[in-house]
Every structure is written in structure tokens, then in C-alpha cells.
Amino acid sequence: MPFFCYFREQFYPLDTPILQSNDLGLLRGYGLFDYFRTYNGIPFRFEDYWARFTNSAASLGLEVPLSEVGVRSILQRLYDLSEEREVAYRLLLTGGYAPDGLSVSQPNFIIRTEALPVDNPEGRKKGIKVIPYEYVRDLPYVKSTGYVHLIKMRTELKQESAADLLFYKNGLVSELTRSNIFIVRSGILITPSKDALRGITRKVVMEKAVGRYPVEERDITLAEVLAADEVFTTSTTKWVMPVTMVGDTKIGSGLPGPVTAELLAALENEFVAYGRSEIGSRKSAG
Amino acid sequence: MPFFCYFREQFYPLDTPILQSNDLGLLRGYGLFDYFRTYNGIPFRFEDYWARFTNSAASLGLEVPLSEVGVRSILQRLYDLSEEREVAYRLLLTGGYAPDGLSVSQPNFIIRTEALPVDNPEGRKKGIKVIPYEYVRDLPYVKSTGYVHLIKMRTELKQESAADLLFYKNGLVSELTRSNIFIVRSGILITPSKDALRGITRKVVMEKAVGRYPVEERDITLAEVLAADEVFTTSTTKWVMPVTMVGDTKIGSGLPGPVTAELLAALENEFVAYGRSEIGSRKSAG
Known part of the structure; x- marks a missing residue:
């Protein structure tokens, strides 16, 4: 149950305020994400989601600050912290903090574990x-x-x-x-x-x-x-x-x-x- | 110079992390804003900006949690805190925190003072x-x-x-x-x-x-x-x-x-x- 998120080399409980209000994802809708889940505790087809995520980032001219290997190890750590059998993951990449409310500098990259969506x-x-x-x-x-x-x-x-x-x-x-x-x-x-x-x-x-x-x-x-x-x-x-x-x-x-x-x-x-x-x-x- | 923002009845220095990462403005681009400035220390035509802001909010089905009078007094407080002669203001309203990543519950309303934009x-x-x-x-x-x-x-x-x-x-x-x-x-x-x-x-x-x-x-x-x-x-x-x-x-x-x-x-x-x-x-x- 304890779901965490990763942001700038730290892990936080999901409800921790981690973001300044001048993030370009928030101010300007300049953000992209991906969403996937585990089956049997393993992120399903992660390589495919990762490829799409990095392509989306390239389309918006944003650099993903972590490698696939780095992200995989964060996913594992978040999974272990959750103590759940299955989790959902959300990767979120934004234009980062903009003191002028508009200019992209260093993207913000957040990785979240979440409860599985309600099934239907x-x-x-x-x-x-x-x-x-x-x-x-x-x-x-x-x-x-x-x-x-x-x-x-x-x-x-x-x-x-x-x-x-x-x-x-x-x-x-x-x-x-x-x-x-x-x-x-x-x-x-x-x-x-x-x-x-x-x-x-x-x-x-x-x-x-x-x-x-x-x-x-x-x-x-x-x-x-x-x-x-x-x-x-x-x-x-x-x-x-x-x-x-x-x-x-x-x-x-x-x-x-x-x-x-x-x-x-x-x-x-x-x-x-x-x-x-x-x-x-x-x-x-x- | 000390610019602050107002969020949920508190004032914070502008670079304080105040937001959880499940805000719908961030996750889903579900947000609106307005931006105005002072002349002679007075928010210029605030009544017009406020009318537009509340209309935008109504269009997205979001309730603004403060009255015009309440916002005016926050603007004054932010102005006083800034110790500047002139400031810019940004009102930001989002769909709020969504534990499921999608559903609107209680909107988040942020009011920021900012430095005047670079003139041209x-x-x-x-x-x-x-x-x-x-x-x-x-x-x-x-x-x-x-x-x-x-x-x-x-x-x-x-x-x-x-x-x-x-x-x-x-x-x-x-x-x-x-x-x-x-x-x-x-x-x-x-x-x-x-x-x-x-x-x-x-x-x-x-x-x-x-x-x-x-x-x-x-x-x-x-x-x-x-x-x-x-x-x-x-x-x-x-x-x-x-x-x-x-x-x-x-x-x-x-x-x-x-x-x-x-x-x-x-x-x-x-x-x-x-x-x-x-x-x-x-x-x-x-």
C-alpha cells in the first residue's frame, strides 16, 4: 500500500508536496506521460512503453534525464516500497521550472507508483x-x-x-x-x-x-x-x-x-x- | 523582491514545493489561469481580469474557492510582502488532486506574485x-x-x-x-x-x-x-x-x-x- 514517487533522486510518499507552482506542465500544459502496470510483479512490456515515452519527449524537445536502466531500477525500488503484488506506474515529464513562466530549462521527471485502476x-x-x-x-x-x-x-x-x-x-x-x-x-x-x-x-x-x-x-x-x-x-x-x-x-x-x-x-x-x-x-x- | 504565492490559506516563498504530483493541471492539463499587473501599485482593471477568470473556470466546470473580495485582499498582502513598486500576478486554477489521476474533486487555486515581465x-x-x-x-x-x-x-x-x-x-x-x-x-x-x-x-x-x-x-x-x-x-x-x-x-x-x-x-x-x-x-x- 505505501505508494511512493521518485523525483530528483529522492523517494517521497505520494501525497508529499514536491513541486513548485512554476512547473511548465502546470502553467503551460507542457508535459507528457506514460502509464503501465505490472503482471506477476514485472512491468509489462516496459521496453515498448519506454520507447514511446522517449519518442514523446523527443517530439516536445525535452531530454529525459535518466536512462532505461536507471528507470528500471527506480521502478523496482518503488515496487518493493509498495509491498503490493501488482502496481501501476506513471512516468511524467514536464518542461521543468520556469522562472519566467514560459522558458524550458531542466525538465522535471517524476515516477509514481499507483494503485491498479478500478477494473470493469x-x-x-x-x-x-x-x-x-x-x-x-x-x-x-x-x-x-x-x-x-x-x-x-x-x-x-x-x-x-x-x-x-x-x-x-x-x-x-x-x-x-x-x-x-x-x-x-x-x-x-x-x-x-x-x-x-x-x-x-x-x-x-x-x-x-x-x-x-x-x-x-x-x-x-x-x-x-x-x-x-x-x-x-x-x-x-x-x-x-x-x-x-x-x-x-x-x-x-x-x-x-x-x-x-x-x-x-x-x-x-x-x-x-x-x-x-x-x-x-x-x-x-x- | 520576496515574491510569494498563496495556496490553501497559506503564503509561501515562490520556490516552495507546494503541490502534490497528482494535480490534474499537471497530469491532465486541466487548468486555467489569468495574468495581470499593477500600475502605481494597483492591479490594473482587476475587475475585468476577474470576470474573465471566473468565466474560464465556469467553462471548465471548476468552482473558484474564493470571492473577488477575498482575492483582492490576498493580492494586497502579496504586494506588501514583495516590497516592490510594481508586480505581476498570476491566478492559477486546476482540477485539484486526483487520487485516480482523472476525477475532479476540489480545485487547487494558487495566486502568485511575480517580477514584471522583461519589457521590449x-x-x-x-x-x-x-x-x-x-x-x-x-x-x-x-x-x-x-x-x-x-x-x-x-x-x-x-x-x-x-x-x-x-x-x-x-x-x-x-x-x-x-x-x-x-x-x-x-x-x-x-x-x-x-x-x-x-x-x-x-x-x-x-x-x-x-x-x-x-x-x-x-x-x-x-x-x-x-x-x-x-x-x-x-x-x-x-x-x-x-x-x-x-x-x-x-x-x-x-x-x-x-x-x-x-x-x-x-x-x-x-x-x-x-x-x-x-x-x-x-x-x-x-
């Missing part, structure tokens, strides 16, 4: 509802901290009993606010090629589809989504989550479909098996 | 260069903390010896990254009607124009800007700043024009006179 097994069983929302993220390949639209729409989402927004622009869908979208049409898996974050779970699902279903990365219209046999969304926290309502339109039968179920099961198997051999060797070494 | 008298004399940049802010009437584009473009701006970006979309200009735009055409002052923050300096300049020049609020194309007699930009820190280059195009003669100069002078007179009677009565009362 009901959603996986029955499917979720999303609302189409005309918007495309400014820098869609950067995991920036810009989530104003999602939070601003929180009341509307609740009123509509919807779980998320589905971004589209000029008739083409891109992604949900924090997850990727796939549609199934005549046994083919299709996901947008453009304007969407390159999700790690998206990547794993595409790996799992090999030998099972053809996968196409291409433009998808909102009309295609509404007419799809199945729709699901993928993310670190949602895994493979069926989407059974888009606005007022029922998708397919209105129930999660067989392709969605098969890919979810394949993903769950991957999680269960993840790092098993590594744990074995670590335990015997310890 | 050279720019006022010779004019500045701006670069057209295809973009329109998501929530243009909200003074949100989203400035990713400006900071991301910092190197390009420097390389081009440009002071700022001029946002345009679908051929229409809206604003600079942190200031409004006016053009002068045949003795008429024109400023965009849409997709631009309602600047307080913009408002004061329009007041000063009354009886001098007709003012039009309407759509302005980028082509009109390039062909204008004069272009200038207005903000709390820039006052009335001539724009003499837009990309590679020289505006008018390439020098600041007479209308720009006249409005700048009128604004400066307003600053010099601001709050004079108030100071007098306060001093005699003290």
Missing part, C-alpha cells in the same frame, strides 16, 4: 457505450497531458451513462480519449492508421491476431464504426473492452462479439504468463 | 516578426494552460528571429499565442470576432479608439493581414506592439505606423494615470 469486468461482459465527439488531438502520436475535453465532458458522459468519447474529425474516427479503437467487419480486424496514439495494448492485440484474423490499418469512417459487426477498444487499463453502443446506435447484436472475446482471452493469457520464467530465475537467485 | 521597448520601436501557424485553440474563450504549440515551436521561432506565432485556420486569423491581433486598413481598426481570447488590453484599446478610429470586429483573412497598412498585437505584457513582419512579408512600410503609435500612447497615458486618486486617498487614510 461488467464492461467486458456487457460492453460499454461511447459518444462520438468531433475532435482530433493536436499531437496524436505524443502522449501529452492534454485531456481538457474528456474532463470537461465528464458530466455529459455521466448523464449519457457513457464510458468515454470517440474522437472523429471530417468523418474519420481516430481513437477514444485514452484508448485505441478496432472494428471487426466480415472477420477482418481494422484499426485507424492515422491520428491515434500507438497503443502498446493495440500492438499486442495485433500480434495476437496473427494467424487468426487479417488486420488492416487504414482510415475508418464513423459510418463504418456504426455498421461494424463488432467494435472494441484497447488500452493498458481496459485490455480488450467491447463497445456495444456508439451514441444511440447499437453495434451488431448489442452484445460483445466472438472476435472481441477471443482476443480478450488471448491477451489475458499473455498477462497470466508474463515474466513467469523471469520470476522463477529471480527467486532462485535471491 | 525595442520591439515597440521597430516592430516584431510573427510566423503564421495553422492552428486554432480548442477552447479559444478560455484562458487554459494549453500552450504546447508555442513551446514546441520555440527553436523555430528563435531561428527565424520571430517573436511569436500567428494562429490561422481555414484562411482566417484568430490571435497570437498569448495576445490579440488588430489590423489597420484605410484608417479602420479591425480585429477578429471569433476564436480569440477576449483580451483585456484588446478591450482597453477598443475604448481608446472611440472617437479616433472606427472599429470592426469581424473575420480577417491571412491575406488581409499581409496586405494591411498596419498590424499590431495587444496584451498585458506587450501593450500595443507593432507587428512589422508576418512570415517573410513586410507589413506596410516595414515600420510601426501612426495609428499603432497613437493607440500605444493612449494606453501608456492610461497606465500612468491609473489609480492615482485611489492612491491619494489611501495614503491620506494611512
Whole structure:
């Protein structure tokens, strides 16, 4: 339970005030992050998340002040401090402190352990509802901290009993606010090629589809989504989550479909098996 | 010189770590701010800035935890602590701490005094260069903390010896990254009607124009800007700043024009006179 964060070579309990109020992430929204979790105590696919994180940083012209090896050892220390079996991690990189409120100097890099997100097994069983929302993220390949639209729409989402927004622009869908979208049409898996974050779970699902279903990365219209046999969304926290309502339109039968179920099961198997051999060797070494 | 900030009923030196790392302004860019300064020790047009700030907060569904009167007394205290003749103020409101990294609970409200921004008298004399940049802010009437584009473009701006970006979309200009735009055409002052923050300096300049020049609020194309007699930009820190280059195009003669100069002078007179009677009565009362 004791979750800590790492900042400037120190470890702090999560609720410690650590930041000055002139951080550019705070003053100017100049920040990016990544978010991942452990399975069997091992950060799942950390190499993929790390690659995305460093790419996002490069896009914003920010230098990550630690190496992959350095971060891995901090993750381990945070894990040990937590005394939990599984944790979530958040990496946060900002433009740093700006005495003039604008100029980037030395980036601030924070690494946090957090409790696992609240699971939604009901959603996986029955499917979720999303609302189409005309918007495309400014820098869609950067995991920036810009989530104003999602939070601003929180009341509307609740009123509509919807779980998320589905971004589209000029008739083409891109992604949900924090997850990727796939549609199934005549046994083919299709996901947008453009304007969407390159999700790690998206990547794993595409790996799992090999030998099972053809996968196409291409433009998808909102009309295609509404007419799809199945729709699901993928993310670190949602895994493979069926989407059974888009606005007022029922998708397919209105129930999660067989392709969605098969890919979810394949993903769950991957999680269960993840790092098993590594744990074995670590335990015997310890 | 000792600048302080106010946060949760306490005053802290500006470089005190006061914020936890799960603030939604930081994690999700869910924040808004306002920025103003004193003339003759009095916050200039505070009532206008306060109105805009509370409107921005309402747009993001955030409650401001203090009244105008309460904030005024904090501003006075911060001013006294600074021992400066003139200060700048920044109000910052965020979605607050989110244990789940996403949900708004109690907003965080920070009030900072800061040193006055570095003045640019050279720019006022010779004019500045701006670069057209295809973009329109998501929530243009909200003074949100989203400035990713400006900071991301910092190197390009420097390389081009440009002071700022001029946002345009679908051929229409809206604003600079942190200031409004006016053009002068045949003795008429024109400023965009849409997709631009309602600047307080913009408002004061329009007041000063009354009886001098007709003012039009309407759509302005980028082509009109390039062909204008004069272009200038207005903000709390820039006052009335001539724009003499837009990309590679020289505006008018390439020098600041007479209308720009006249409005700048009128604004400066307003600053010099601001709050004079108030100071007098306060001093005699003290």
C-alpha cells in the first residue's frame, strides 16, 4: 500500500508536496506521460512503453534525464516500497521550472507508483457505450497531458451513462480519449492508421491476431464504426473492452462479439504468463 | 523582491514545493489561469481580469474557492510582502488532486506574485516578426494552460528571429499565442470576432479608439493581414506592439505606423494615470 514517487533522486510518499507552482506542465500544459502496470510483479512490456515515452519527449524537445536502466531500477525500488503484488506506474515529464513562466530549462521527471485502476469486468461482459465527439488531438502520436475535453465532458458522459468519447474529425474516427479503437467487419480486424496514439495494448492485440484474423490499418469512417459487426477498444487499463453502443446506435447484436472475446482471452493469457520464467530465475537467485 | 504565492490559506516563498504530483493541471492539463499587473501599485482593471477568470473556470466546470473580495485582499498582502513598486500576478486554477489521476474533486487555486515581465521597448520601436501557424485553440474563450504549440515551436521561432506565432485556420486569423491581433486598413481598426481570447488590453484599446478610429470586429483573412497598412498585437505584457513582419512579408512600410503609435500612447497615458486618486486617498487614510 505505501505508494511512493521518485523525483530528483529522492523517494517521497505520494501525497508529499514536491513541486513548485512554476512547473511548465502546470502553467503551460507542457508535459507528457506514460502509464503501465505490472503482471506477476514485472512491468509489462516496459521496453515498448519506454520507447514511446522517449519518442514523446523527443517530439516536445525535452531530454529525459535518466536512462532505461536507471528507470528500471527506480521502478523496482518503488515496487518493493509498495509491498503490493501488482502496481501501476506513471512516468511524467514536464518542461521543468520556469522562472519566467514560459522558458524550458531542466525538465522535471517524476515516477509514481499507483494503485491498479478500478477494473470493469461488467464492461467486458456487457460492453460499454461511447459518444462520438468531433475532435482530433493536436499531437496524436505524443502522449501529452492534454485531456481538457474528456474532463470537461465528464458530466455529459455521466448523464449519457457513457464510458468515454470517440474522437472523429471530417468523418474519420481516430481513437477514444485514452484508448485505441478496432472494428471487426466480415472477420477482418481494422484499426485507424492515422491520428491515434500507438497503443502498446493495440500492438499486442495485433500480434495476437496473427494467424487468426487479417488486420488492416487504414482510415475508418464513423459510418463504418456504426455498421461494424463488432467494435472494441484497447488500452493498458481496459485490455480488450467491447463497445456495444456508439451514441444511440447499437453495434451488431448489442452484445460483445466472438472476435472481441477471443482476443480478450488471448491477451489475458499473455498477462497470466508474463515474466513467469523471469520470476522463477529471480527467486532462485535471491 | 520576496515574491510569494498563496495556496490553501497559506503564503509561501515562490520556490516552495507546494503541490502534490497528482494535480490534474499537471497530469491532465486541466487548468486555467489569468495574468495581470499593477500600475502605481494597483492591479490594473482587476475587475475585468476577474470576470474573465471566473468565466474560464465556469467553462471548465471548476468552482473558484474564493470571492473577488477575498482575492483582492490576498493580492494586497502579496504586494506588501514583495516590497516592490510594481508586480505581476498570476491566478492559477486546476482540477485539484486526483487520487485516480482523472476525477475532479476540489480545485487547487494558487495566486502568485511575480517580477514584471522583461519589457521590449525595442520591439515597440521597430516592430516584431510573427510566423503564421495553422492552428486554432480548442477552447479559444478560455484562458487554459494549453500552450504546447508555442513551446514546441520555440527553436523555430528563435531561428527565424520571430517573436511569436500567428494562429490561422481555414484562411482566417484568430490571435497570437498569448495576445490579440488588430489590423489597420484605410484608417479602420479591425480585429477578429471569433476564436480569440477576449483580451483585456484588446478591450482597453477598443475604448481608446472611440472617437479616433472606427472599429470592426469581424473575420480577417491571412491575406488581409499581409496586405494591411498596419498590424499590431495587444496584451498585458506587450501593450500595443507593432507587428512589422508576418512570415517573410513586410507589413506596410516595414515600420510601426501612426495609428499603432497613437493607440500605444493612449494606453501608456492610461497606465500612468491609473489609480492615482485611489492612491491619494489611501495614503491620506494611512
